[in-house]
Amino acid sequence: MVSEPLRAYGRRVLTSLYPNLFRAVVQIVVAFTVNLPLFILAVLSIAFIPLGVGVVLAPVVFQAIRSVADQQRTWAAEWSGVAIPSPYRPEPAGAANPWRRLRWLLADPASWRDLVWTILNVPVALVLGVLAGGLAVYGLEGVFLAPWLALISGYGWGPFWPLEDWGAAGIAGSVVLGAALVAVGGPVGPFFLKAHALFGQSLLAPTRAALAARVEQLAESRSETVDASAAELRRIERDLHDGAQARLVALSMSIGLAEEMMKHDPEMAAKLLAEARESSGTALTELRDLVRGIHPPVLAERGLDGAVRALALTLPLPVEVRIDLSGRPGGGPAGRGRLEAPVESAAYFAVAEMLANVVKHSRARRAWLQIEHSGDRLIMIIGDDGTGGADPAAGSGMGGIERRLAAFDGTMAVTSPPGGPTVVTMELPCALSSPRTSPSSGTG
Template sequence: MRRGGVCLALLALKVPAVALLAVPPLALTHLYGALSFPALVLLVLGGRRLATVSRALHRRWTDTTIPSPYPPRPRIERAEQGWYWTGYDYHRGRPLATVSLWFNWVARDPATWRDLLWLALDPVAGTILLLPGVLGFAAPLRLHARWTHALLAPTGHARLTDRVRQLTDTRAEALDAQAAELERIERDLHDGAQARLVAIQLTLSMAQRTLREDPDSADELLCEARATAAAAVAQLRDLVHGIRPPVLSERGLSDALRLLALEHPLAVSVTADLPGRLVPPLESAVYFAAAELLANVAKHAQAGSAAVHVVRRGGLLRLAVTDDGVGGADPAAGTGLVGVERRLRPFDGTLIVDSPPGGPTTVTLEVPCALSSPRTSTC
């Protein structure tokens, strides 16, 4: 849209804002103020909605990204003795708990009051800023975007609070994942290699007992023990591979990806531009993510070929797996892609799935290598 048209459209947004602002005074002066509370609720919720629309329009028309400042809504939890915990207070019934949760979530959020401040000031200040823009000047639109950003973007405090929440969540997830992994290794060792070593021990004792009287049976038993030992070694090798493949430790991510590609049933090309080594936890996370994405290509894509591109530039590691298959990848349809997302979250990594029906599919993961603290840096 042209600059003048954008200014006009943004000016039009002031009309519902003025209408909303008129509701509480009207409610106060009519019907003895009986509708004041619903009018206030309407003002707050309407203000939030208009602020959200304004953020979206600025992103689309002025290339100004104004992140949403609202914290996620807490979930109602059923506490012991049947009470409902809203994250703020306890209630006996679920409907009342739902109302209370909404009320507390909206009313206690400082962003709500900043939205209302914006709603009150913007019809005048925003109109003054935008009017010259209707004639096609660029500066007014820029100024209006800055003004909207100043009032509607999260404050430094809100950003920090959000970051703390995110880190608390990912730390809990990482601890859970670590505990689950340890349990898996313990079970695999217990049911696999340990069981086989016990069997070898028994077979060797039997062979020792029969060695003098019946050397032929002892020989058979020794053969059996050797086969069981070989199976135990293979199982231990698989287990080690599942924890951290040796090629990854010894040769790094690029070579480990090349080996994955060689073992894949399809023709997979790998291009890697990775100066230096990544820290081991990030290397493992990216390796297992790539392994899952390549397994998906083999299982679901019906593709003829696939490609892996991995590059580390400007403090960002980006890995993309592309295939020329049928498309339609959907993280909600399984646990693999969600698991990859979860694995990357402690590193602030993201997963982007681009897979229209009919293909092609590109799944990209991005991990910032330079985190704020040098102690947590992943490069």
């Protein structure tokens, strides 16, 4: 009678056979039907770049390789628990231009590691796939198929058994060795699949140099964010001390003096109270302006779209505004959502500072503003027909905008030749929340 532990082990072996075999077959099929053709196409597309055909073909092929590599990352995590982070550089502004897209893809070291993985995965997937699923299948053939063929024809084959006239010994040997292969091949299959995942991780994950650069970038960004926050707090404190606080102190003194003058000189007391009322209105205006500088109420109520449109109306020059936050190729308000509050605030103040620069420094007669959400990025483009020559290092406020965006892994690119025009492109990685769950979905 077979013991319960042995039966439990047998059930585990048989249960693991199907997923191991399926995954091994998938890896082998993908390697030969997808990886190998993509590698050949990639080599040909690179060779055809001087002819112009490769300029269009190479980006398509490398994007396809990235898609296959991303699928491999998903399988490695789901099947073997091996996490492979994405190492790719973010897509730059203007990547729709074929030359810029080609330069972005070929300048990324991760693209070349993907290409190496694409060709090396062909033999590696074959060997590890056969070991992951083939041993158990070969063992099952030795247990069930080979003995029946031997009984019918007198000849047979089995694990480690030559083609010959068998007999009872041959059949018994085939069954025993086949069962041993099944017993071993089932449990070790996941280890070979994990070995394949680790092979993919060695080429598809970010390199140590890339991780070190990323850590350095994050440390620098954090430092700049802390400095910017400290400067913002000092500004708020200064504005409160020099503005509203001073006016409130003067208001208190005026009211106190009016109380003293009420008995002896009611006319002067009335005049002091009128001045106090005027001072209170000025202090209230300054407090409102200070609050708007921290987080404009219109931004909380109407979102980035409404806040930016309201801001553009206050400028002394015409601003053409085009905003699409639908996140869909066709646009439209039906799909409009909201950005996360910190990202929304950073985007608003970046646009506000840039428009303020246009008014103060550009001598422009008109400006234009375009904001759209594409994929997982918010793209903001501000341009003007002014004199040009804008330099982020010249202390015009652009450096502060760049630091504010860097805190969210955002980027800023400035094109401003002498004589103009000036075009500033800012990008922020972000996602849109659902319109039903957005912060202002219930407001009018």
